[in-house]
Amino acid sequence: MRKDGVRVPVERSFAPVRVGGHTIGIAVEFRDRRGELALLATSEDRATELEEKNAELELYQQMFRAVDTALLIVQDDRVCLTNHALRGRIGFEVLDVPVREIIVPEDVDHVLAILNGVISGKLEQGTAEYRVRTADGELVTLEGQARRIEYRHRPAAVVTVLDITARKRAEEALRDLSLTDALTGLANRRHLAKEISDLPLATGTAHALLFVDLDRFKTVNDLHGHEAGDRALRAVAAALMTVVRPGDLVARVGGDEFAILLRDAGIDGASLVVTRAIGAVRAAVTPWPAVSASIGIALVDPREDSTAVLDAADRAMYRAKDDGGGRWRTAA
DSSP: OTTSSOOOOOEEEEEEEEEEEEEOOOOEEEETTOOEEEEEEEEHHHHHHHHHHHHHHHHHHHHHHHOSSSEEEEEETTEEEEEEHHHHSSSSSOOTTTTTTTTTTTHHHHHHHHHHHHHTTTTTTEEEEEEEETTSSSSEEEEEEEEEEEETTTEEEEEEEEOOOOHHHHHHHHHHHHBBOTTSSBBBBHHHHHHHSSSOOOOOEEEEEEEEETTHHHHHHHOOOOHHHHHHHHHHHHHHTSSTTTTTTTEEEEEEEEEEEETTHHHHHHHHHHHHHHHHHHHHTTTTOOEEEEEEEEOTTTTTOOOHHHHHHHHHHHHHTTTTSSSSEEOO
16 A cells, blocks of 8 residues: 555565574565565564674673683583683693593582582582692692573583682691691691591590600700700601501600500500600610600590590609609509
């Protein structure tokens, strides 16, 4: 119908509108009997919109590839998209590789549980620490932060991966320092207390604690200086390590005081160790013949505070010292 209200017969034809290989609409032509174009209806606005979305998608893809932070998309327990950063850190390609083949076996179940929780919507987001063996054999610790997205019309997780290896090693070093005697490298009193509190309540055989004090050690510092005293303490520490079993613990708990935690030893087992310890200390301090070791033995009750068993062994040690030193006594 024309603007003046007169109806005019026309012929109609259709043609697809394509952009970038995609059909994004239909063009419709209306021509009168003379073949003159009466009306052209197209999807130009839709084509423009698609071009803009394609440009935006290309920008996102460039950003994904360009950032130095490792990014990956996980779907069906497999990496389906990643950027260069992760490959640069671990030295191998993870694209299209199952998650369980990337990380160490001990961490697989925990990581997959978090990823699947995020993808299913049970978790809004998830964070997991896990370890990866790099191409050159280094064991690194990574932290993945996952959020749910739609990837190719299906739920997936986009994961930001951070390398926290240096931080974990620093934490471990600080933890070691907090549990280690700086002079001798032995466990310190705090470490000993923790080991006592962690002992199982019932193992069939009692645990024993030996409290070792060096007799007349002050004379070493007074006559030969503190450097000689430090050498003597390191020598004693090394000597005590030679008389214990794997799994036992030797600690320095004071200036010239040491303790030995014997697991599943009982009094009989402890008496054998203590005799060897007295001889080992005497051999270690040969340059300082006045020095010997007095040792007290106490059985450990894991239900009691570590201070109680240390005090009991300490009292037994003082009885040995009162009896002349260089010998051992058991707690009453």
